[in-house]
Amino acid sequence: MARELYRAHPVFARTMRSLDTVFGDAGLPGVLREIYREDRTAADPFDTLAYTHPAILMVELALVETLRAEGVRPGHVLGASLGEFAAAAAAGVLDVEDLARSIAEQVRLVDRHCPPGGMIAVLDDIRAYRTHGRNESLDQRLSGGLELAAVNFDQHFVLTGEPDRVARQEARLRADGRLCQRLPVTYAFHSRLMDVAAEPYRRALSGLRVRPPAVPFVSCAAGTTLDDLGVDHFWRMVREPIDFRKAVLHLEGQGRELLYLDLGPSATMANFATRNFAPESRSKALALVDPFAREGQSLERLREVARRPRHPAPGKPAHRGERMKAIIFPGQGSQSRGMGADLFPRFPELVAGADEILGYSVAELCREDPDRRLDSTEFTQPALYTVSALSYLDRVRGGWHGAHFFAGHSLGEYTALFAAGAFDFLTGLRLVMERGRLMGRVRDGGMAAVIGLDEEEIRTVLTESGLTDVDVANYNSPDQLILSGAKERVHGARDAFLRAGARNFLPLRVSGAFHSRFMEPARGEFEEFLAGTAFGPLTVPVIANVTGREHVPDGLRHALAEQLVRPVRWEQGIRHLLERGVTDFQETGPGTVLTRLVDRIRQTPAPQPPPAATTTARATGPTRTGPAHTGTGRADSGQRPDGGTPQARGLGSEAFRTAYGTRYAYACGSMYRGIASEDLVIRAARAGLLAFFGSGGLERARIASAVDRITAELGPGAPFGVNLVHNPTLPAVEDDTVDLLLSRGIRTVEASAFMKVTRALVHYRLSGLTKGPDGEVRITHRLIAKVSRPEVAESFLSPPPQRLVGLLEQEGLVTAEQAALATQVPMADDLCVEADSGGHTDRGNLLVLLPAMQRLRDRITGGFSYPDRVRVGAAGGIGTPEAAAAAFLLGADFVLTGSINQCTVEADMSDLAKDMLQQIDVQDTDYAPAGDMFELGAQVQVLKRGVFFPARARKLHELYRRHASLEEIDPETRALIEQRYFRRPLADVWRETREFFAERDPEEVEKAERNPKHRMALVFRWYFGHSQRAAMAGSADSRVDFQVHCGPALGAFNQWVKGTRLEDWRARHVDEIGVRLMEATARHLHDAHGAEARR
Structure with a gap:
């Protein structure tokens, strides 16, 4: 528990020792010696009340004192369960001596009077366990007779009761595939099993000295702020259920931007708080102590919090009558000799620190520039940053009142981030010094x-x-x-x-090709440099240059590295601020260049987006295959990719093209982990092709950064969407992704791998329903569902399930009107029938599947009065004009390609892997076990030529089926897989795997420690993750282990383009492939029609 801080921070250590004495005087055993034993690890059992209760409180209160020593004072205190006692002491309600006595008495009485019990955390929707929706009582059948102890957020609650009931409920939940975790407690807190201790504990508390809170006290027992706490409240903390969700929503309802500091020893409350934030909330949560964090992180986080600027009301929403203000900082080109001359004497300590880092006098450089270096990039950037930062600090010192936004042009973005608290002045200087050095190195x-x-x-x-x-x-x-x-x-x-x-x-007078592809070498080195820099949370939103939108949490490093090779979207950023209500732009730093640019942007109307494509009740017309056209099926026919014939544009469904604003009934499907990249989506959409960003397997911040860049570059109304992958293990990931997509205004989603309709899908679908002036339903959130099984297709052809609709309406996530309109629309606008594709596959045959799905569509939708006909498209095996023609002849409304786009310039796959893919033929793919469903034996289709991955993956799965543990594998086989597959001992692989899951999903570690077969599965799954990463990174040493999801369509495509310039993948662009394929398909259909007529 916070061992690192105990060793490194004197205030924390001193307070811990003092509190240990206080709790000892109250009759509890010494805790310090137990929790800081050298042989203790985070996995050791620690569930004795006499140790756990005081240990948790000591860490929390020691952190309160440590923060105070660093100048940080709480604006509110909030505690959950035992933590509410710590909050009471932090707010001055109790002194520590009374706190210690009350806890010692609680431990004594619970141990003496209360029967054994247990508690279990459940990751599921709490509303499903209520008896009548809004009713607070639990359905006893679903809860196994247990009581509700806590609600942390909608998808996480705690049940409490007798040990045997807890065990039965745990087994039942696991059998149903629901995530749950037994908590390390031996009593049923917050339940009726505590009642036997009620009277003696109340008597013990009767002499407690309770004072009014010195800072606002938010109670999880009450779910609101309490101005006066009676003695009986401290019994309620032990007996009554706690509602952390309600307490956080109470704070969030005040409309303020808050930083929630988790002072507990397990880092769970920060995660719980984040899950309760609305998408538009600017609040953040940060855990100061994390038992699984790397060495030094707790101290770094503490210092990050301590150095956050505390100007008056930073980032606050504007009050009525107050002008929204943005502070903007200039970039390179605004420098001039003499700048900052009046500032340097006012900040001697910062100037001296800058001189020490730079190795020269920054004041002399700016005032006199004796060596004429001020216009050289490596000198310009530190100088301009210094002057702009000191200008900002001078305004703050002069009584300036806070901004609502910060923005900076290119280099100025670093000054904006400094002002918003991302880093301190000297850290920012080191960043721009390195940036300038790397950029200045790229000449000509x-x-x-x-x-x-x-x-x-x-x-x-x-x-x-x-x-x-x-x-x-x-x-x-x-x-x-x-x-x-x-x-x-x-x-x-x-x-x-x-x-x-x-x-x-x-x-321009510059020596480098800034913000272009020529900065790629500098970007790589700078990204490594950024990895070693700690960034604090932003106190005020900062506009990112690469997106023209606010920086997203955890995305700073990526955005700053990308800034070197991506354009500065200054106009888009200013228009976004104008949309947010900013009226006052104040340039801080040398010159007025940005002020003039803002004036010109204001004077020019924003480009008008094309009308949003909405689905209405109007008829859309039949599917057409297009009239005749003379020509050949040659891949390199000379047709320009931005051209296009009416015949090709007439293939498939006109309604599809109208709905998505495309030139062709054609889509570029998503590919996992961003292989279907931002560049791929942008290029395809600019050519009038529908394309989906591959969000599967990516963190939320990475998805947000990609979406922001795509929307910034394409503008509103462009034909693109984002992939949403089903996550049966962690449905909250789906909810988070949908919340992000809704907050970014994403109008189209490709739903993949869903076995049923989920809450997240219904939320997305219904949030886009409105009723038009004519009374007809309008659908603005479009959904394309990839399906390969009839029962799944049926759920997407039907209206959203009423149970989920009702839940969403109760939560306020959809309106009553949207809930009523739900019965009038299907879940999906389009079904994409997925045959034998790359990646996860059911090995379906398109000739069988497509007609079956079309008949199913007609049968299911015939019973509803939908505004439009659900379209049915085809995917899997589409790599040549003949394949696409076959799909259209079968009546496909559109075709979707995947594997062929992986071998293009725009795909985010390594050059080495693309070199290999370019060579394959139709027989060069194989089936292998899927890493994410390893235990189930699910299959993926992958590259076979030139790699051993399929064979090795099957061998690992065979070993898993035959053995109960790693120890059962014979020494010869074990040596083989260690030396050739993993290239390291399996013990090292388990150590790395254990560290990974300990940080992200500790329950997996616990399960693996109990179950040797599960540990074997996790170790073997490491190989699958390694093989994917190696392929994407292009690691030549691991070439034979590359796992590349791919279907035979790419082999067929390679045959088609052989002998043309498209044979080399470096000439393949996703837009050109799509256009040429559709044009050649139209020619093939014409030729086939003509040949048939001549028979």
């Missing part, structure tokens, strides 16, 4: 400003002039964009842009 680059053309016009000039190696680096204002690339290429583009109507073309 150039940049130029193009004045008078918009983005579309500039991209047209770049394409038509063959300047595909020149990037757009800055979107500064509607008529000012900055180009970046090789110096001679950028400067040589002048005449082309002037001929196209540009008012001016101004080369």
